[in-house]
Amino acid sequence: MEIPRNLISDSALLQDTFDLLTANGGRAAFTEIADVVFRLSHAGEELAALLVADLIRNDPRFRIEAAHLAIVDDDTELRSLNKIDFVVLDVEAIVARTQPARIIELGAYRVRDGQIRDDFQTLINPEAPLPRFIATMTGISDEMLVAAPRFAEIVGAWLAFAGDAVLVAHNSSFDLPLLNREIARVFPGYRLRNHELCTVNLARHLVLNSDGHNLDALADHFGIENTTARILLRLLDQLEAGDVRTLVAARTFRASAETPGAELDLQLTLDI
Incomplete structure (x- = not known):
């Protein structure tokens, strides 16, 4: 293989x-x-x-x-943020005590130079029944999943789409290990080598928002659509305003009330 x-x-x-x-x-x-x-x-x-x-x-x-x-x-960590390809994940999964977590929907957006350039969207047949509460929460049904491809059938297209991009997820400590477990079922003993970025961690450093840093809170805070890709674009704007130019600098940056862009965040927090 x-x-x-x-x-x-x-x-x-x-x-x-x-x-x-x-x-x-x-x-x-x-x-x-x-x-x-x-x-x-x-x-x-x-x-x-x-x-x-x-x-x-x-x-x-x-x-x-x-x-x-x-x-x-590998100069990825030192490359200018506006020269990096980011692939932003939105994953839905079955998470139950009685079986291993399985991905049922994989969405991804390619972000480069401040814009969404491309997307990858598919339902995935988990070869397992869909719990009722997940169907209610996601709007996905067993009938939709039975007709969907299995992960092994889409993994090649997914890996080609991801390429060498930096993979971004909101709570990457859940999404990326889950994705790697699915990959290991097809390619035993292998995992993704891509650099990773977590928008939860990034938002905690950048957004002075007392309502929290989940997707809903951040979407409300920025007044935008609730997608990880849109939130990443706003966070990248704030990094640029703070004169943060590289991935390695983004990981260590901490906003303060004096940081350009963060002052507005602080005022919004105080006004609530």
Whole structure:
């Protein structure tokens, strides 16, 4: 089975290797990797090279340099926000105690340079009954899902749409692991390699809004349609007003009443 380029193995050994290289400034000798990751302190260079080459095969994060393994340069975190492709997720899922969570609807919007450029929308047949409360909440019925494709039938199109974009979700700690579990059913042992951004965390840093930071509260606050993509656009506007230009800076930025754009947020909060 050919593995799409935006998937990587979820092997713990690979993660340990990536962490080791990161701690070493981006590269390490094969023998050091054999010692630290494989616990083979006396492995010769030839054996170490074979072990490392097999481990990182088809993983685009790494490259081999003579007797060393190096991390391929990735400037995503330092790239200008208006030059980044964001793919913003809106996911509906069955979440029940008696069965693993399954996605029933996957929506996504491509955002670039302050505009929504494209979208991806599909219902997904979870091959399981739809709980009544989810049908009531979402307006999705069992009849609609029976006619929908299974996740395995749309995963290729989804991965092609996502590409190398930064994946954005409102509460990414739920949506992205759920998406990765669905992917692992089709590509066992693999997960998405894309950078991630959570609009809940971003909003907590940017929006001085006492009504909370769920989608409804933020949509009311900004006076816009309740979609994660629209909210992301407003948050990116506030980052630009605060002279925040990169993804890494966005993750650490904290708005204050003196921040351009945040002063209005504070006034709105005080007026409520």
